Amino acid sequence: MTTAKSTVQHAASRSPVWQIVAGLGLVFVLAVLVAELDTGIAAWFKGLGVSRNPLEYPLTAAVVGLLANWILRRTKTHAFVKPGVRTELFLKIGLVLLGARVSLGEIMSKGLGGLAQAVIMVCAVFFFTWWLAGKFKLAATLKAVMATAVSICGVSAAIAAAGAVLAKKEEVTYVTALVIITALPMMVLMPWIAQAIGLSPTVAGAWFGGNIDTTAAVVGAGTMFGPEAQAVAAVVKMAQNVFIGVAAFLLALYFVTTVERKGNEKPSAAVIWQRFPKFVIGFVLLSVLASLGVFDADALKALDGLSKWAFTFAFIAIGIDLALGDLRGLGWKPFFVYMAATVFNTVLALGVSTVIFGALGL
Amino acid sequence: MGTSKILKQAVQSEDWLALIIGLALALLTGLGLLINIPWPVFGWLK
Numbered sequence: 319m320t321t322a323k324s325t326v327q328h329a330a331s332r333s334p335v336w337q338i339v340a341g342l343g344l345v346f347v348l349a350v351l352v353a354e355l356d357t358g359i360a361a362w363f364k365g366l367g368v369s370r371n372p373l374e375y376p377l378t379a380a381v382v383g384l385l386a387n388w389i390l391r392r393t394k395t396h397a398f399v400k401p402g403v404r405t406e407l408f409l410k411i412g413l414v415l416l417g418a419r420v421s422l423g424e425i426m427s428k429g430l431g432g433l434a435q436a437v438i439m440v441c442a443v444f445f446f447t448w449w450l451a452g453k454f455k456l457a458a459t460l461k462a463v464m465a466t467a468v469s470i471c472g473v474s475a476a477i478a479a480a481g482a483v484l485a486k487k488e489e490v491t492y493v494t495a496l497v498i499i500t501a502l503p504m505m506v507l508m509p510w511i512a513q514a515i516g517l518s519p520t521v522a523g524a525w526f527g528g529n530i531d532t533t534a535a536v537v538g539a540g541t542m543f544g545p546e547a548q549a550v551a552a553v554v555k556m557a558q559n560v561f562i563g564v565a566a567f568l569l570a571l572y573f574v575t576t577v578e579r580k581g582n583e584k585p586s587a588a589v590i591w592q593r594f595p596k597f598v599i600g601f602v603l604l605s606v607l608a609s610l611g612v613f614d615a616d617a618l619k620a621l622d623g624l625s626k627w628a629f630t631f632a633f634i635a636i637g638i639d640l641a642l643g644d645l646r647g648l649g650w651k652p653f654f655v656y657m658a659a660t661v662f663n664t665v666l667a668l669g670v671s672t673v674i675f676g677a678l679g680l
Numbered sequence: 681m682g683t684s685k686i687l688k689q690a691v692q693s694e695d696w697l698a699l700i701i702g703l704a705l706a707l708l709t710g711l712g713l714l715i716n717i718p719w720p721v722f723g724w725l726k
Contacts, residue, residue: 404694406694406698407694407697407698407701409698410694410695410698410699410702411698411701411702411705413698413702414698414699414701414702414703414706415702415705415706418706595695596695596696596698596699597695597698597699597702599699600698600699600702600703603703604702604703604706607706607710612710613709613710616712617709617710617712620709621705621706621709624705624709
Protein backbone atom coordinates (compact mmCIF):
# COMPACT_ATOMS: atom_id res chain seq x y z
CA MET A 319 0.00 0.00 0.00
CA THR A 320 2.81 2.34 0.95
CA THR A 321 4.61 1.66 -2.32
CA ALA A 322 1.46 2.21 -4.40
CA LYS A 323 0.70 5.38 -2.47
CA SER A 324 4.18 6.81 -2.88
CA THR A 325 4.11 5.90 -6.59
CA VAL A 326 0.94 7.97 -6.97
CA GLN A 327 2.53 10.81 -5.00
CA HIS A 328 5.69 10.70 -7.13
CA ALA A 329 3.57 10.65 -10.28
CA ALA A 330 1.66 13.70 -9.04
CA SER A 331 4.84 15.56 -8.17
CA ARG A 332 6.31 14.77 -11.63
CA SER A 333 3.24 16.07 -13.49
CA PRO A 334 3.66 19.34 -15.39
CA VAL A 335 2.94 22.32 -13.18
CA TRP A 336 0.19 23.57 -15.50
CA GLN A 337 -1.68 20.28 -15.14
CA ILE A 338 -1.62 20.66 -11.35
CA VAL A 339 -2.66 24.32 -11.66
CA ALA A 340 -5.53 23.40 -14.02
CA GLY A 341 -6.81 20.72 -11.61
CA LEU A 342 -6.54 23.02 -8.58
CA GLY A 343 -8.19 25.87 -10.51
CA LEU A 344 -11.08 23.63 -11.54
CA VAL A 345 -11.61 22.46 -7.94
CA PHE A 346 -11.54 26.07 -6.72
CA VAL A 347 -14.11 27.23 -9.29
CA LEU A 348 -16.37 24.29 -8.38
CA ALA A 349 -15.95 25.13 -4.67
CA VAL A 350 -17.24 28.64 -5.34
CA LEU A 351 -20.20 27.08 -7.17
CA VAL A 352 -20.83 24.79 -4.16
CA ALA A 353 -20.71 27.85 -1.89
CA GLU A 354 -23.38 29.56 -3.96
CA LEU A 355 -25.55 26.43 -4.03
CA ASP A 356 -25.07 25.95 -0.27
CA THR A 357 -26.16 29.53 0.38
CA GLY A 358 -29.27 28.97 -1.76
CA ILE A 359 -30.15 25.68 -0.04
CA ALA A 360 -29.65 27.28 3.40
CA ALA A 361 -31.99 30.15 2.44
CA TRP A 362 -34.58 27.62 1.26
CA PHE A 363 -34.46 25.75 4.61
CA LYS A 364 -34.63 29.06 6.47
CA GLY A 365 -37.85 29.77 4.60
CA LEU A 366 -39.17 26.48 6.01
CA GLY A 367 -38.27 27.58 9.56
CA VAL A 368 -35.05 25.49 9.84
CA SER A 369 -32.28 27.83 11.05
CA ARG A 370 -29.31 25.73 9.83
CA ASN A 371 -28.93 23.89 6.55
CA PRO A 372 -29.24 20.16 7.37
CA LEU A 373 -28.27 19.17 3.83
CA GLU A 374 -24.63 19.62 4.65
CA TYR A 375 -22.20 21.03 2.11
CA PRO A 376 -20.15 17.80 1.65
CA LEU A 377 -23.10 16.21 -0.12
CA THR A 378 -23.54 19.23 -2.42
CA ALA A 379 -19.78 19.20 -3.10
CA ALA A 380 -19.74 15.47 -3.89
CA VAL A 381 -22.69 15.83 -6.29
CA VAL A 382 -21.03 18.80 -8.06
CA GLY A 383 -17.79 16.76 -8.23
CA LEU A 384 -19.67 13.80 -9.75
CA LEU A 385 -21.19 16.04 -12.43
CA ALA A 386 -17.73 17.44 -13.21
CA ASN A 387 -16.43 13.85 -13.31
CA TRP A 388 -19.02 12.93 -15.95
CA ILE A 389 -18.22 16.01 -18.09
CA LEU A 390 -14.44 15.51 -17.77
CA ARG A 391 -14.68 11.86 -18.84
CA ARG A 392 -16.97 12.75 -21.77
CA THR A 393 -14.56 15.43 -22.97
CA LYS A 394 -11.54 13.17 -22.30
CA THR A 395 -9.92 15.78 -20.05
CA HIS A 396 -10.16 13.75 -16.82
CA ALA A 397 -6.57 12.51 -16.93
CA PHE A 398 -5.33 16.03 -17.71
CA VAL A 399 -6.69 17.69 -14.54
CA LYS A 400 -6.19 14.65 -12.27
CA PRO A 401 -2.73 15.66 -10.93
CA GLY A 402 -4.29 18.77 -9.31
CA VAL A 403 -7.22 16.88 -7.82
CA ARG A 404 -5.49 15.87 -4.55
CA THR A 405 -8.30 14.45 -2.41
CA GLU A 406 -6.09 13.14 0.42
CA LEU A 407 -4.15 16.40 0.68
CA PHE A 408 -7.31 18.54 0.87
CA LEU A 409 -8.84 16.21 3.47
CA LYS A 410 -5.78 16.23 5.67
CA ILE A 411 -5.34 20.03 5.53
CA GLY A 412 -9.00 20.35 6.57
CA LEU A 413 -8.45 17.94 9.43
CA VAL A 414 -5.42 19.80 10.77
CA LEU A 415 -7.52 23.01 10.80
CA LEU A 416 -10.53 21.20 12.29
CA GLY A 417 -8.46 20.67 15.46
CA ALA A 418 -8.95 24.34 16.37
CA ARG A 419 -12.70 23.73 16.65
CA VAL A 420 -12.28 21.13 19.36
CA SER A 421 -11.64 22.96 22.63
CA LEU A 422 -11.72 20.78 25.73
CA GLY A 423 -11.87 23.81 28.03
CA GLU A 424 -15.07 25.05 26.42
CA ILE A 425 -16.73 21.65 26.86
CA MET A 426 -15.68 21.37 30.52
CA SER A 427 -17.01 24.84 31.27
CA LYS A 428 -20.42 23.92 29.90
CA GLY A 429 -21.10 20.90 32.04
CA LEU A 430 -19.89 17.51 33.10
CA GLY A 431 -23.12 15.82 31.99
CA GLY A 432 -22.33 16.27 28.30
CA LEU A 433 -18.85 14.82 28.70
CA ALA A 434 -20.12 11.87 30.77
CA GLN A 435 -22.76 11.08 28.15
CA ALA A 436 -20.21 11.46 25.34
CA VAL A 437 -17.78 8.97 26.94
CA ILE A 438 -20.52 6.34 27.42
CA MET A 439 -22.11 6.84 24.01
CA VAL A 440 -18.92 7.00 21.98
CA CYS A 441 -17.45 3.84 23.56
CA ALA A 442 -20.67 1.78 23.46
CA VAL A 443 -21.74 2.76 19.93
CA PHE A 444 -18.22 2.49 18.47
CA PHE A 445 -17.69 -1.07 19.73
CA PHE A 446 -21.23 -2.19 18.85
CA THR A 447 -20.81 -0.95 15.25
CA TRP A 448 -17.32 -2.44 15.04
CA TRP A 449 -18.63 -5.80 16.29
CA LEU A 450 -21.67 -5.80 13.96
CA ALA A 451 -19.58 -4.76 10.95
CA GLY A 452 -17.21 -7.62 11.80
CA LYS A 453 -20.14 -10.08 11.81
CA PHE A 454 -21.05 -8.89 8.29
CA LYS A 455 -17.40 -9.17 7.25
CA LEU A 456 -17.03 -5.54 6.16
CA ALA A 457 -13.52 -4.40 5.24
CA ALA A 458 -11.46 -3.21 8.21
CA THR A 459 -11.17 0.30 6.76
CA LEU A 460 -14.93 0.60 6.13
CA LYS A 461 -15.57 -0.77 9.63
CA ALA A 462 -13.34 1.94 11.14
CA VAL A 463 -14.91 4.79 9.14
CA MET A 464 -18.47 3.66 9.88
CA ALA A 465 -17.95 2.98 13.60
CA THR A 466 -16.32 6.39 14.05
CA ALA A 467 -19.03 8.18 12.04
CA VAL A 468 -21.95 6.65 13.95
CA SER A 469 -20.39 6.94 17.39
CA ILE A 470 -18.78 10.39 17.23
CA CYS A 471 -20.07 13.00 14.87
CA GLY A 472 -20.80 11.93 11.36
CA VAL A 473 -18.96 13.51 8.47
CA SER A 474 -15.94 15.06 10.27
CA ALA A 475 -15.32 11.87 12.23
CA ALA A 476 -15.69 9.73 9.10
CA ILE A 477 -13.10 11.90 7.33
CA ALA A 478 -10.70 11.75 10.29
CA ALA A 479 -11.00 7.97 10.54
CA ALA A 480 -10.60 7.60 6.76
CA GLY A 481 -7.37 9.60 6.88
CA ALA A 482 -6.05 7.59 9.81
CA VAL A 483 -6.69 4.15 8.29
CA LEU A 484 -6.22 5.09 4.60
CA ALA A 485 -9.78 4.13 3.68
CA LYS A 486 -10.89 4.00 0.04
CA LYS A 487 -12.65 7.03 -1.46
CA GLU A 488 -15.83 5.06 -2.14
CA GLU A 489 -15.97 4.00 1.53
CA VAL A 490 -15.83 7.63 2.70
CA THR A 491 -18.46 8.68 0.14
CA TYR A 492 -20.78 5.80 1.05
CA VAL A 493 -20.62 6.52 4.79
CA THR A 494 -20.90 10.30 4.29
CA ALA A 495 -24.00 9.87 2.12
CA LEU A 496 -25.56 7.55 4.73
CA VAL A 497 -24.78 10.03 7.54
CA ILE A 498 -26.43 12.95 5.75
CA ILE A 499 -29.40 11.02 4.40
CA THR A 500 -30.16 9.51 7.84
CA ALA A 501 -29.71 12.80 9.70
CA LEU A 502 -32.41 14.57 7.71
CA PRO A 503 -35.46 12.47 8.74
CA MET A 504 -34.08 12.15 12.28
CA MET A 505 -33.91 15.94 12.59
CA VAL A 506 -37.64 16.13 11.88
CA LEU A 507 -38.81 12.96 13.65
CA MET A 508 -36.88 13.14 16.92
CA PRO A 509 -38.30 16.45 18.24
CA TRP A 510 -41.77 15.11 17.41
CA ILE A 511 -41.12 11.80 19.27
CA ALA A 512 -39.55 13.67 22.21
CA GLN A 513 -42.67 15.80 22.47
CA ALA A 514 -44.95 12.76 22.16
CA ILE A 515 -43.22 10.84 25.00
CA GLY A 516 -43.01 13.98 27.15
CA LEU A 517 -39.24 14.45 27.47
CA SER A 518 -38.00 17.55 29.28
CA PRO A 519 -36.09 20.08 27.11
CA THR A 520 -32.77 19.10 28.76
CA VAL A 521 -33.23 15.35 28.23
CA ALA A 522 -34.55 15.91 24.69
CA GLY A 523 -31.54 18.11 23.83
CA ALA A 524 -29.12 15.53 25.23
CA TRP A 525 -30.90 12.84 23.20
CA PHE A 526 -30.58 14.81 19.94
CA GLY A 527 -26.94 15.70 20.63
CA GLY A 528 -25.98 12.14 21.53
CA ASN A 529 -27.71 10.52 18.61
CA ILE A 530 -28.05 12.61 15.43
CA ASP A 531 -24.84 12.37 13.44
CA THR A 532 -24.43 15.80 11.86
CA THR A 533 -23.98 18.99 13.85
CA ALA A 534 -26.36 20.99 11.65
CA ALA A 535 -29.15 18.43 12.11
CA VAL A 536 -28.51 18.35 15.89
CA VAL A 537 -28.92 22.12 16.07
CA GLY A 538 -31.93 21.89 13.73
CA ALA A 539 -33.68 19.31 15.95
CA GLY A 540 -32.88 21.37 19.07
CA THR A 541 -34.25 24.51 17.41
CA MET A 542 -37.52 22.74 16.62
CA PHE A 543 -37.89 21.63 20.26
CA GLY A 544 -36.89 24.92 21.89
CA PRO A 545 -33.92 27.08 22.94
CA GLU A 546 -33.03 25.06 26.08
CA ALA A 547 -32.98 21.79 24.13
CA GLN A 548 -30.89 23.47 21.43
CA ALA A 549 -28.23 24.62 23.94
CA VAL A 550 -27.94 21.17 25.59
CA ALA A 551 -27.90 19.41 22.21
CA ALA A 552 -25.01 21.62 21.03
CA VAL A 553 -22.96 20.97 24.22
CA VAL A 554 -23.43 17.19 24.02
CA LYS A 555 -22.46 17.26 20.33
CA MET A 556 -19.37 19.33 21.06
CA ALA A 557 -18.38 16.93 23.83
CA GLN A 558 -18.55 14.07 21.32
CA ASN A 559 -16.44 16.04 18.82
CA VAL A 560 -13.56 16.00 21.34
CA PHE A 561 -13.16 12.30 20.58
CA ILE A 562 -12.33 12.81 16.89
CA GLY A 563 -8.62 13.29 17.57
CA VAL A 564 -8.47 10.46 20.11
CA ALA A 565 -10.23 8.08 17.70
CA ALA A 566 -8.01 9.07 14.75
CA PHE A 567 -4.88 8.58 16.87
CA LEU A 568 -5.94 5.19 18.27
CA LEU A 569 -7.20 3.91 14.90
CA ALA A 570 -3.94 4.89 13.19
CA LEU A 571 -1.98 3.10 15.90
CA TYR A 572 -4.22 0.01 15.72
CA PHE A 573 -4.00 -0.25 11.93
CA VAL A 574 -0.22 0.18 11.89
CA THR A 575 0.44 -2.31 14.68
CA THR A 576 -2.29 -4.90 13.96
CA VAL A 577 -4.29 -4.68 10.70
CA GLU A 578 -1.40 -3.81 8.34
CA ARG A 579 1.09 -6.00 10.21
CA LYS A 580 2.65 -8.71 8.07
CA GLY A 581 2.91 -12.19 9.63
CA ASN A 582 4.70 -12.25 12.96
CA GLU A 583 6.68 -9.09 12.18
CA LYS A 584 6.85 -6.88 15.25
CA PRO A 585 6.54 -3.27 14.11
CA SER A 586 9.39 -1.14 15.38
CA ALA A 587 8.93 2.40 16.66
CA ALA A 588 10.48 3.61 13.37
CA VAL A 589 7.92 1.69 11.26
CA ILE A 590 5.03 2.97 13.39
CA TRP A 591 6.33 6.52 12.98
CA GLN A 592 6.87 6.10 9.22
CA ARG A 593 3.31 4.89 8.65
CA PHE A 594 1.65 7.10 11.25
CA PRO A 595 -0.52 9.83 9.64
CA LYS A 596 1.41 12.97 10.58
CA PHE A 597 -1.57 15.28 10.07
CA VAL A 598 -3.05 13.88 13.32
CA ILE A 599 -0.21 15.70 15.14
CA GLY A 600 -1.42 18.98 13.61
CA PHE A 601 -5.02 18.26 14.63
CA VAL A 602 -4.02 17.53 18.24
CA LEU A 603 -1.65 20.53 18.35
CA LEU A 604 -4.33 22.99 17.16
CA SER A 605 -6.86 21.43 19.53
CA VAL A 606 -4.47 21.97 22.48
CA LEU A 607 -3.75 25.56 21.35
CA ALA A 608 -7.50 26.27 21.04
CA SER A 609 -8.07 24.76 24.51
CA LEU A 610 -5.36 27.05 25.91
CA GLY A 611 -7.17 30.04 24.40
CA VAL A 612 -4.38 30.94 21.95
CA PHE A 613 -6.92 31.79 19.19
CA ASP A 614 -9.48 34.56 19.67
CA ALA A 615 -13.09 34.27 18.44
CA ASP A 616 -12.32 35.86 15.03
CA ALA A 617 -9.38 33.53 14.44
CA LEU A 618 -11.44 30.47 15.40
CA LYS A 619 -14.19 31.52 13.00
CA ALA A 620 -11.62 32.02 10.24
CA LEU A 621 -10.00 28.63 10.93
CA ASP A 622 -13.43 26.98 10.83
CA GLY A 623 -14.09 28.61 7.45
CA LEU A 624 -10.71 27.49 6.09
CA SER A 625 -11.33 23.96 7.30
CA LYS A 626 -14.69 23.89 5.51
CA TRP A 627 -13.05 25.17 2.33
CA ALA A 628 -10.52 22.35 2.47
CA PHE A 629 -13.29 19.78 3.03
CA THR A 630 -15.31 21.26 0.16
CA PHE A 631 -12.23 20.86 -2.07
CA ALA A 632 -11.87 17.29 -0.80
CA PHE A 633 -15.48 16.27 -1.48
CA ILE A 634 -15.42 17.83 -4.94
CA ALA A 635 -12.21 15.87 -5.58
CA ILE A 636 -13.86 12.67 -4.30
CA GLY A 637 -16.70 13.25 -6.78
CA ILE A 638 -14.25 13.87 -9.62
CA ASP A 639 -12.20 10.77 -8.77
CA LEU A 640 -15.06 8.41 -8.11
CA ALA A 641 -16.08 5.56 -10.37
CA LEU A 642 -19.75 4.83 -9.61
CA GLY A 643 -19.20 1.11 -10.08
CA ASP A 644 -16.95 1.15 -6.97
CA LEU A 645 -19.86 2.46 -4.86
CA ARG A 646 -22.22 -0.22 -6.17
CA GLY A 647 -19.52 -2.79 -5.42
CA LEU A 648 -19.89 -2.15 -1.67
CA GLY A 649 -23.37 -3.76 -1.72
CA TRP A 650 -26.19 -3.63 0.83
CA LYS A 651 -24.31 -4.93 3.89
CA PRO A 652 -22.79 -1.56 4.94
CA PHE A 653 -26.25 0.01 4.61
CA PHE A 654 -27.78 -2.59 6.93
CA VAL A 655 -24.95 -2.28 9.49
CA TYR A 656 -25.24 1.51 9.48
CA MET A 657 -29.01 1.44 10.03
CA ALA A 658 -28.76 -1.17 12.81
CA ALA A 659 -26.04 0.89 14.52
CA THR A 660 -28.21 4.02 14.23
CA VAL A 661 -31.16 2.25 15.90
CA PHE A 662 -28.83 1.05 18.71
CA ASN A 663 -27.46 4.60 19.04
CA THR A 664 -31.00 6.07 19.23
CA VAL A 665 -32.24 3.70 21.93
CA LEU A 666 -29.06 3.88 24.02
CA ALA A 667 -28.90 7.70 23.76
CA LEU A 668 -32.47 7.94 25.03
CA GLY A 669 -31.64 5.76 28.06
CA VAL A 670 -28.33 7.48 28.85
CA SER A 671 -29.69 11.03 28.50
CA THR A 672 -32.71 10.16 30.67
CA VAL A 673 -30.39 8.87 33.44
CA ILE A 674 -27.71 11.59 33.21
CA PHE A 675 -29.81 14.68 32.50
CA GLY A 676 -33.10 13.42 34.00
CA ALA A 677 -32.53 11.19 37.05
CA LEU A 678 -29.05 12.43 38.04
CA GLY A 679 -29.70 16.02 36.88
CA LEU A 680 -26.05 16.63 35.83
CA MET B 681 20.36 13.71 4.29
CA GLY B 682 20.61 17.22 2.82
CA THR B 683 18.07 19.95 3.49
CA SER B 684 16.84 19.95 -0.11
CA LYS B 685 16.28 16.17 0.05
CA ILE B 686 14.31 16.53 3.29
CA LEU B 687 12.23 19.34 1.76
CA LYS B 688 11.60 17.29 -1.40
CA GLN B 689 10.47 14.33 0.72
CA ALA B 690 8.15 16.57 2.75
CA VAL B 691 6.54 18.00 -0.38
CA GLN B 692 6.09 14.54 -1.90
CA SER B 693 4.48 13.12 1.23
CA GLU B 694 0.88 14.30 1.51
CA ASP B 695 0.94 13.77 5.27
CA TRP B 696 3.80 16.18 5.83
CA LEU B 697 2.58 18.62 3.20
CA ALA B 698 -0.89 18.72 4.80
CA LEU B 699 0.67 19.23 8.23
CA ILE B 700 2.89 22.07 6.97
CA ILE B 701 0.10 23.83 5.01
CA GLY B 702 -2.44 23.37 7.85
CA LEU B 703 -0.09 24.75 10.51
CA ALA B 704 1.03 27.61 8.22
CA LEU B 705 -2.62 28.62 7.65
CA ALA B 706 -3.28 28.40 11.41
CA LEU B 707 -0.20 30.53 12.10
CA LEU B 708 -1.23 33.18 9.56
CA THR B 709 -4.76 33.19 11.00
CA GLY B 710 -3.46 33.36 14.58
CA LEU B 711 -1.32 36.35 13.61
CA GLY B 712 -4.44 38.02 12.22
CA LEU B 713 -3.25 37.98 8.60
CA LEU B 714 -6.04 35.77 7.25
CA ILE B 715 -8.95 37.35 9.11
CA ASN B 716 -11.57 39.60 7.51
CA ILE B 717 -10.59 38.74 3.96
CA PRO B 718 -13.66 39.47 1.81
CA TRP B 719 -15.63 36.91 -0.20
CA PRO B 720 -15.05 34.26 -1.42
CA VAL B 721 -12.69 33.20 1.36
CA PHE B 722 -14.86 33.39 4.48
CA GLY B 723 -18.10 34.86 3.25
CA TRP B 724 -19.92 31.54 3.24
CA LEU B 725 -20.24 28.15 4.87
CA LYS B 726 -20.73 29.63 8.34
